[in-house]
Every structure is written in structure tokens, then in C-alpha cells.
Amino acid sequence: MQINIPYATETRPDTGLHNAKLGIWLFLASEVMLFGVLFSSYVLLRVGAESWPRGADILDVPLGAINTIILIASSITMVRSWTSLLKNDFKNFRLLLSTTELLGVIFLVVKCAEYRLKFEHGLYPSGSTFLAIYFTMTGLHALHLLGGIVVNAYHLVSGKRQWNLNPEKFTHRIEAAGLYWHFVDLIWIILFPLLYLT
Amino acid sequence: MSLKAFHIFFISLSSLLSFGMAAWTIFLKNDALLGIVFAILAFFLVVYGVRFLMNQKNVSFL
Amino acid sequence: MENHETQISKPKSRLFFLSTDHKTIGILYGFTGLLFLLLGFSIMMLMRWQLAFPGQPIPFIGSWFGQDRAPGGIMLPEFYNQLGAMHGTIMVFLGVVPIVVGAFGNYLVPLQIGAPDMAFPKLNLMSYWLYVLGGLCALSSFFMPGGAAQSGWTSYPPLADIATAGQTFWLIAIIFLALSSMLNSINIITTIVQLRAKGLTFMRLPFFVWAQFVTGFLLLLAFPALEAASVLQLMDRLAGTSFFLPSGLVVSGQPLSVSGGGSPLLWQHLFWFLAHPEVYVLILPAMGIVAEILANNTRKPLWGYRSMVYATIFLGFMSFLVWAHHMFLTGMGTIISGFFQATTMIISIPSVVILLALLISLWGGSIRFTTPMLFALAFLPMFGIGGLTGLPLGLTISDIPLHDTYYVIGHFHYIVALGTVFAIFGGIYYWFPKLTGRKMNDALGRIHFAGSLIFMNGVFFPMFILGLAGVSRRLWDGGAQYQFAQHVLHWHEFMSISAWLLAVFQIPFIVNLFWSIRKGKKVRENYWDATTLEWAASSPPPHGNFFPLPEVYRSPYEYSVPGYTEDFLPQNRFMEEGSGLKEKG
Numbered sequence: 001m002q003i004n005i006p007y008a009t010e011t012r013p014d015t016g017l018h019n020a021k022l023g024i025w026l027f028l029a030s031e032v033m034l035f036g037v038l039f040s041s042y043v044l045l046r047v048g049a050e051s052w053p054r055g056a057d058i059l060d061v062p063l064g065a066i067n068t069i070i071l072i073a074s075s076i077t078m079v080r081s082w083t084s085l086l087k088n089d090f091k092n093f094r095l096l097l098s099t100t101e102l103l104g105v106i107f108l109v110v111k112c113a114e115y116r117l118k119f120e121h122g123l124y125p126s127g128s129t130f131l132a133i134y135f136t137m138t139g140l141h142a143l144h145l146l147g148g149i150v151v152n153a154y155h156l157v158s159g160k161r162q163w164n165l166n167p168e169k170f171t172h173r174i175e176a177a178g179l180y181w182h183f184v185d186l187i188w189i190i191l192f193p194l195l196y197l198t
Numbered sequence: 199m200s201l202k203a204f205h206i207f208f209i210s211l212s213s214l215l216s217f218g219m220a221a222w223t224i225f226l227k228n229d230a231l232l233g234i235v236f237a238i239l240a241f242f243l244v245v246y247g248v249r250f251l252m253n254q255k256n257v258s259f260l
Numbered sequence: 261m262e263n264h265e266t267q268i269s270k271p272k273s274r275l276f277f278l279s280t281d282h283k284t285i286g287i288l289y290g291f292t293g294l295l296f297l298l299l300g301f302s303i304m305m306l307m308r309w310q311l312a313f314p315g316q317p318i319p320f321i322g323s324w325f326g327q328d329r330a331p332g333g334i335m336l337p338e339f340y341n342q343l344g345a346m347h348g349t350i351m352v353f354l355g356v357v358p359i360v361v362g363a364f365g366n367y368l369v370p371l372q373i374g375a376p377d378m379a380f381p382k383l384n385l386m387s388y389w390l391y392v393l394g395g396l397c398a399l400s401s402f403f404m405p406g407g408a409a410q411s412g413w414t415s416y417p418p419l420a421d422i423a424t425a426g427q428t429f430w431l432i433a434i435i436f437l438a439l440s441s442m443l444n445s446i447n448i449i450t451t452i453v454q455l456r457a458k459g460l461t462f463m464r465l466p467f468f469v470w471a472q473f474v475t476g477f478l479l480l481l482a483f484p485a486l487e488a489a490s491v492l493q494l495m496d497r498l499a500g501t502s503f504f505l506p507s508g509l510v511v512s513g514q515p516l517s518v519s520g521g522g523s524p525l526l527w528q529h530l531f532w533f534l535a536h537p538e539v540y541v542l543i544l545p546a547m548g549i550v551a552e553i554l555a556n557n558t559r560k561p562l563w564g565y566r567s568m569v570y571a572t573i574f575l576g577f578m579s580f581l582v583w584a585h586h587m588f589l590t591g592m593g594t595i596i597s598g599f600f601q602a603t604t605m606i607i608s609i610p611s612v613v614i615l616l617a618l619l620i621s622l623w624g625g626s627i628r629f630t631t632p633m634l635f636a637l638a639f640l641p642m643f644g645i646g647g648l649t650g651l652p653l654g655l656t657i658s659d660i661p662l663h664d665t666y667y668v669i670g671h672f673h674y675i676v677a678l679g680t681v682f683a684i685f686g687g688i689y690y691w692f693p694k695l696t697g698r699k700m701n702d703a704l705g706r707i708h709f710a711g712s713l714i715f716m717n718g719v720f721f722p723m724f725i726l727g728l729a730g731v732s733r734r735l736w737d738g739g740a741q742y743q744f745a746q747h748v749l750h751w752h753e754f755m756s757i758s759a760w761l762l763a764v765f766q767i768p769f770i771v772n773l774f775w776s777i778r779k780g781k782k783v784r785e786n787y788w789d790a791t792t793l794e795w796a797a798s799s800p801p802p803h804g805n806f807f808p809l810p811e812v813y814r815s816p817y818e819y820s821v822p823g824y825t826e827d828f829l830p831q832n833r834f835m836e837e838g839s840g841l842k843e844k845g
Contacts, residue, residue: 021200061227065235068215069235075212076246086257175200175201178201185208189211193219197222
């Protein structure tokens with residue numbers, strides 16, 4: 001026996017939503033609280049500290065800047081992969097989503113190189129509260145990005161099958177994945193000036 | 199809010215950051231290269247954002 | 261536009277514990293939660309021996325715990341602390357919340373709104389297994405070197421930061437539970453917004469669904485705070501950071517080598533930012549259950565349904581603004597204390613509105629004293645005591661002598677044990693015919709009710725006396741080392757004996773539950789003559805619940821409608837125009 005969940009793909013007229021869109025926004029609301037708490041902790045710790053180092057003196061600003069550009073670019077390719085699905089252009093979608101994946105991986109590689117550079121100079125999380133919050137927040141952000149990469153990899157591998165089965169639903173899925181991807185990028189847009197520049 | 203709306207929001211914030219970053223590097227750090235890169239990025243993002251809005255007129259904001 | 265755009269949810273597995281059906285998951289949640297509730301209760305009974313007879317070997321089972329926990333059957337202080345911390349953790353995070361949200365929410369919300377299943381059935385299953393994983397993580401910590409977490413269920417640093425390895429497991433368990441309840445709350449909110457049956461507007465939702473809706477938002481937005489705090493404390497314990505360790509901390513005479521600059525107060529803020537909304541997560545669904553039972557058994561509509569709904573929303577909102585009333589003694593400053601004292605007094609208003617509305621609902625009703633109704637009726641005064649004794653704790657001046665005494669324990673157990681747990685029992689008796697098609701035995705149910713009511717009061721009321729005498733809640737010997745406590749210590753014995761007798765009176769319930777599943781009296785589908793949608797499905801409802809999906813024509817509690825032949829008018833019953841009945845709402 002099989003049952004159909006209403007409004008899984010089609011829009012419910014009185015709420016103007018399909019289930020996945022409401023679900024992903026609720027998830028993002030929860031994520032906003034998670035990072036919001038970390039940002040507030042950062043503020044509290046910084047305000048309470050006797051001295052706080054300037055991020056630019058410790059962290060590698062050019063590497064962080066490159067990563068920022070990479071993430072902005074990945075958002076653009078992500079959104080364009082979605083719009084090409086709206087135009088029924090699956091080939092272009094595949095190309096753009098692969099590019100997004102590649103940019104995401106490059107970001108993580110640069111991040112790892114940055115961490116390694118810090119460790120080589122003997123800068124560990126236990127060194128100071130600034131380094132502690134730096135490693136915690138960027139680490140958590142990197143984990144979120146890794147999650148996004150895994151989701152998109154799933155959509156790349158099974159995309160053809162899903163697209164042939166139900167194109168509208170697959171487009172909704174890519175939109176949800178794109179919303180998450182944008183959220184993770186947005187966190188970086190806030191993290192970067194907060195940690196590297198101030 | 200659809201991905202379109204979120205993308206617009208994201209691009210506006212990114213261009214703000216890029217302008218800020220350009221100003222920060224040029225005036226405070228005297229790092230002309232990075233500053234110029236971010237100034238170009240900022241202008242590119244503004245242009246891109248406007249073009250994106252024009253091209254995707256038929257996609258809903260909701 | 262045929263089927264191709266609707267999600268197909270087919271139970272992939274025949275195995276009961278891998279089913280994506282919301283009813284199966286709800287039952288799994290329920291049994292796991294009840295097991296944890298029993299475990300937390302057993303832990304408490306052990307602690308009560310130590311409190312009543314400090315330093316005496318535990319009879320019969322004392323040798324089970326080994327030399328490093330209870331040498332010669334005499335409980336060590338470290339072991340007592342582990343039991344204390346784990347009692348709180350198990351009861352709140354693994355027992356009551358999974359039952360009220362996971363079990364009742366999962367089982368009833370789709371049924372009450374006329375939906376075939378939850379909006380995301382697979383996520384639902386995942387959230388159950390994350391909960392199990394978190395539970396196993398918490399339990400396995402008992403077998404770690406140094407034992408389980410022993411810094412209280414609040415895990416205040418610096419103590420928790422330097423505690424034994426069990427604390428790390430506690431933190432990992434909390435992260436799993438946070439993920440689990442996030443998925444569950446996303447699911448419940450989406451289900452309520454999106455899958456309501458045709459005609460079921462928000463103001464026609466049963467009050468239980470409203471309570472679950474607000475609860476969902478509390479879990480969704482408050483739990484990330486503890487999740488983030490747990491990540492920070494994990495970093496403190498594993499990576500050597502010092503988020504919660506201040507500079508120059510000295511532990512047993514030795515200065516601790518930390519980078520410094522941390523703030524122990526930060527943990528308390530983050531913890532209570534979750535844990536205060538968590539209190540409303542515990543009580544709101546319970547109020548929902550009680551509202552359902554009351555409306556059904558008074559045979560009249562709930563009094564002030566709309567004001568109850570608005571009060572619930574306001575309560576949910578305000579619960580994010582009161583957390584620091586747990587921290588009046590931390591020295592965070594009188595201005596902040598004043599603010600939180602004011603918000604705390606404000607939040608008591610919506611609670612009183614809901615309780616009063618429930619109370620007034622009794623007025624003029626033709627009350628049926630069924631077993632679930634007894635529990636619901638007992639809930640009202642007991643929750644009242646719990647709520648009123650909370651007011652002195654919310655005022656800074658009276659909180660200073662009462663803070664961290666037995667008074668606090670008495671206060672919140674009146675809310676959670678005599679309030680929420682009573683609502684859970686009532687809910688089980690009330691919806692058992694829906695789950696199984698059979699009813700639970702009334703005689704055993706009444707014995708269970710009377711014993712529980714008497715002995716729960718026997719356990720918790722003396723706590724007010726001890727607390728007002730100033731006995732601290734965290735003492736291993738129950739206060740025997742203090743001169744000032746001597747004149748009230750005899751109450752410990754009274755409370756312990758009440759606790760053990762309370763356990764005896766749970767046996768009828770356990771027997772009743774399992775016996776009635778197979779042998780209970782068979783009853784008709786709408787056994788209680790109820791109006792809400794879950795009674796429109798067959799008992800037990802099949803996978804997919806309704807064939808076809810129901811349509812709703814009126815408010816949830818249309819009992820004793822004047823001019824109608826029966827004394828209840830189900831939400832989905834269609835009435836012809838001009839049948840002599842005026843449509844409401």
C-alpha cells in the first residue's frame with residue numbers, strides 16, 4: 001500500500017508553499033540560531049577579554065579573501081544551475097553544479113592549507129580565546145559546507161534519474177539545496193570580516 | 199522566499215562586503231593589489247545583480 | 261496532472277522499527293520514552309535511599325554497583341552525583357520530551373489535522389534513531405572510567421570542563437538529541453502548516469495541535485543554543501580551549517594551565533536559553549493533552565479557546581526572554597536581574613490564562629469521571645501549585661534564600677511530575693482505544709491514579725518544607741552534615757518511602773498497559789464520543805490514516821450543540837443547510 005503526501009511538489013494554495021520549501025526555511029531558521037549563538041558568544045568573549053588580537057595580524061588575509069571570492073562565485077554557479085533547470089537545460093545544469101562542487105572543494109582545500117599553516121606556526125585552538133573561536137567557527141562552517149557538497153554530489157550522481165522521473169520535484173530539490181548553499185556562504189560573508197579584518 | 203530572492207539578498211551583501219573590503223585594504227592596509235581586486239569584484243557584483251534581476255523576471259520571489 | 265508530482269511514501273521495510281509511518285514511529289518514541297522514564301525513576305529511588313539513610317548500605321541490590329561506585333553497598337558521593345546528573349538528563353531530554361513531542365506529537369498531529377502522514381516521513385524515522393543514538397550515548401557513559409556526567413543536568417563549567425570522560429559523552433548525546441528534536445520540530449511545524457485537511461483553518465485546530473505547533477518553534481529555535489554551547493564545551497574538553505574557563509583558575513590548590521579569558525557565565529546563558537523554553541516544551545503539550553481530555557469529558561466546548569491560543573503563542577514568544585531568572589545569584593547585575601524578573605512576572609499571565617480557561621471549562625459541564633479525566637482533573641490543581649510556588653523563585657529578593665534548595669526541586673516536580681507526567685498518563689488512557697481498538701482496564705487505572713496522586717504529593721510536598729528550612733538540593737547526605745537542617749531531616753525518610761510506594765503503584769499501570777494491548781475490552785471506534793478528527797479514522801488507523809481524506813466543517817469542540825440529537829458533533833460531519841443548526845466558527 002502506498003500513500004501520497006499532499007503538497008510535496010505542488011503549491012498549497014492558501015499557504016503558497018510546498019512542503020520542502022517550508023521545511024528548508026525552518027531548518028535555516030534553526031541554523032541561524034546556531035550561528036547566532038556562536039556570534040553572540042564571540043561578542044561576549046571579546047567584550048569580556050582583557051586584550052583581543054587584531055585578526056589581520058594573526059590570520060592570512062589574502063587566503064581568506066581568495067576563499068571569499070571562491071564562495072561568492074560558487075553561489076552564482078549554484079543559482080545558475082537552478083535557473084538552467086527552470087529553462088529545461090539539464091546539460092548546463094550538470095556543468096554548473098559540477099563547477100559549484102569544484103569551488104566548494106577548492107574552498108575546503110584552501111581552508112585546510114590555512115589550518116596547516118597555523119599549526120606549523122604553533123597556533124592551536126588552545127593558544128588563545130581568539131584562536132579558539134576562530135577554529136571553532138570556521139571549523140563548524142567548513143563542516144556545513146562539507147554537508148552541502150555531499151548533498152550536491154548526491155544530486156549530481158542521481159540527477160539524471162530524478163530529472164527523468166519528476167523534473168518539477170527535482171527542481172524544487174535543487175532550489176532547497178541552493179538555499180542551504182547560500183546560507184552557508186552568507187555565514188562566511190559575515191565570518192570573514194569578523195574574524196580576519198577586525 | 200525563493201532562491202531568487204535569497205540570491206539577490208546574498209549578492210547585495212557580498213557587494214557591500216567587497217566595497218568595504220576594498221576600502222579597508224586600500225586606506226588602512228595600503229595593499230593596493232587586493233584592494234583593486236575587491237573593487238573590481240564589487241562593481242562586477244552590482245552589475246551581475248542587476249542583470250540577474252532583469253534576466254529572471256519571470257521567476258517568482260516567493 | 262496525475263500522480264507524477266506527489267511524493268510517494270511506501271514503507272520500504274516490513275520491519276517495525278524501520279517503518280516510516282508516523283504512528284509506528286510515535287509508538288516507538290512512546291515505548292522508548294517510557295523505558296527512559298522508568299530508568300530515571302529507578303535512579304531517583306536509589307538516590308532516595310542515600311538521602312533517607314546516608315552512609316548505610318543499600319539493601320538487596322547494593323552489591324550490584326561494584327567497589328568503585330558503592331563499596332560494601334554504601335554509595336560514594338561521586339556515584340550519587342552521577343545519579344543526580346543523569347536523573348535530570350534522562351527525565352528531561354530522554355523521557356518526557358520524547359514522549360510529549362515524539363510520541364504524542366508524532367502519533368496525534370497528523371491524525372488530528374486529517375493528514376495521511378507527516379510531511380517528511382523519512383526524516384521522521386531519522387529523528388527517532390538520532391534520539392536512540394543520543395540515549396545510548398548518555399547511558400554508555402555510566403561505564404566510562406570515572407563514571408557518567410556528574411556536574412548536574414545543567415553541566416555548569418568550570419566543574420563540567422574538568423570532569424571525567426563521562427561528561428564528553430553527555431555532550432555528544434546532547435548534540436544528537438538536538439539534531440533529533442530539530443528534525444522532529446521541522447516535521448511537526450511543516451505538517452501542521454501544509455497538511456491540514458480541507459476546511460481546517462488555524463482557528464479550527466484542536467488545542468493540542470496548537471500546543472504542538474508552538475512547542476515545535478521552541479524546540480527549533482532554542483535547542484541550537486545548547487547545541488552550540490555543547491560544541492564549545494567539547495572544544496574546551498578535547499582541544500584544550502578555554503571558552504568557559506576564566507584566567508587564573510585554581511583547582512585543588514593547583515593553578516590550571518588555561519589560555520584564560522573564558523567566561524563560566526557564558527555557558528549558563530547559553531544553557532538556560534535552551535533550558536527555559538524547554539520547560540515550556542515540557543508543559544505546553546501536556547496542557548494540550550489535558551485540554552482534549554477536558555473538552556471531551558465535560559461534554560462542552562473549551563471555554564475561551566481563542567484566548568488560550570493567543571496565550572500559547574504569547575507564552576512561546578516570552579519563553580525566549582526569561583532565561584536569566586535561573587541566574588539571579590550569579591552576580592550578573594541588578595539591572596539585568598530586574599529585567600528578567602519583570603519578564604518572568606509577565607510570562608506567568610498567559611500560563612494563568614490557559615489554566616483558568618481549562619478550569620472554567622469545567623463550569624456547567626456534565627462531567628464523566630473516566631480514568632483519563634481523573635488525571636486531567638488532578639493536573640489542574642497540581643500544576644497550579646507548581647506554578648504558584650514558582651512565583652517566589654522569579655522574584656530576585658525571594659529567590660536569594662530559595663535558590664538551589666529543595667524548594668526549587670519541589671516547584672518544578674509539581675510542574676513536570678504531577679503536571680506533565682499526569683497528562684502523559686491521562687493521554688495514554690485517553691488515546692489507548694485509538695492505538696489498539698481496545699480500552700485499558702478502569703479498576704487498575706483508578707488504583708494507579710489514586711496511588712500516584714497520593715504518593716507523588718508525598719514525595720514532593722515535603723520538599724517545600726526542606727527548602728524553606730534552607731537545605732541545599734545537591735547534598736550527598738541530604739543535609740545531615742548541617743546543624744540547621746536537623747529539625748527537618750526526618751522528612752527525607754517520609755519522602756523516600758513515598759517514592760518507593762509510588763513505584764509500587766506504577767505496577768498496575770505497566771500490567772494494565774501490556775495486558776490491555778492483547779486482552780483489553782474491545783471498543784467501538786469513537787469510544788469517547790469525541791469530535792476531533794483522529795476519531796474519524798479506524799482504530800488502529802491503517803497506513804495512510806484516512807480514505808478518503810476528511811473535510812472539516814466546524815470548530816474542534818462542538819459538544820452538546822443545542823438542537824442536535826447527539827451530544828457531540830464531529831468536525832468532519834457534513835450538515836445540510838437549514839437542518840436547524842447554526843454553524844459556528
